[in-house]
Amino acid sequence: MPQANKYVVGLTGGIGSGKSVVSQEFEKLGIDVIDADVVARDVVKTGTPVLNEIAAHFGSEVLHSDGSLNRALLRQRVFNDDAEKRWLNGLIHPAVREQMMTAIQHTTSPYCVLAVPLLIENNLTTMVDRVLVVDCPETLQIERASRRDGSDSKLIENIMRAQISRKERIKAADDIILNDGPLNRIPFLVKSLHSQYLSFSATKR
CATH class of the missing domain: 3.40.50.300 (P-loop containing nucleotide triphosphate hydrolases)
Structure with missing residues (x-):
């Protein structure tokens, strides 16, 4: 809605x-413009619950040495694995949606x-x-x-x-x-x- x-x-x-x-x-x-690509990056920033879950599921090798997400490696891990892709989407999409809804409520235009x-x-x-x-x-x-x-x-x-x-x-x-x-x-x-x-x-x- x-x-x-x-x-x-x-x-x-x-x-x-x-x-x-x-x-x-x-x-x-x-x-005010809310960019879903920016939101999607924000929900997997270092220290976020979503990134912690990704690391727990796929292993710490999907993180760079500074703790940030290694997007290229994660993409490789899910590229040919539909089950893993579904798991990842099931985690990220609701988090992105929730953050977009919050951002909408904070708009002032x-x-x-x-x-x-x-x-x-x-x-x-x-x-x-x-x-x-x-x-x-x-x-x-x-x-x-x-x-x-x-x-x-x-x-x-x-x-x-x-x-x-x-x-x-x-x-x-x-x-x-x-x-x-x-x-x-x-x-x-x-x-x-x-x-x-x-x-x-x-x-x-």
Whole structure:
């Protein structure tokens, strides 16, 4: 359920679609943005209960010498093991969800943006009042993500296959920003949605 008295816009999109550019524009307008990737890093920081459970389950070798999580090694451990992957997701996802809900309650802007790459895939649309999808053609996704990460296009394609299809994402959207042109169009598109969201959030409050 969306948070009582808080109007939450769920921002999502496939890899390389331009979610972070859109997030930054909302921030420039004074809107609080909660980034699920940042929250996910926070819940496994050194000394957190979640990290302690991971170390107890997988062994201390999944930690660096300073006690922080060795993400690359943990990824290897769960990559081809569905049972271990389920165990890890079962631990991390509820912790991330709880921290996001707490963060939403601490926002002070008229509405807030919850930026989650797998918002639809992980059934987190129940946490938001509205779903905003940043969309672009798949060929452009591959080109952008490869250029940004220096990754092989095949790796990007594999990541895309693990996400829902462009068609399914669009079907789940209340609003869409089509990011297939110059980036200087984005501020205008965000401002237009911002006006709507201010109106919607005023009605909820």
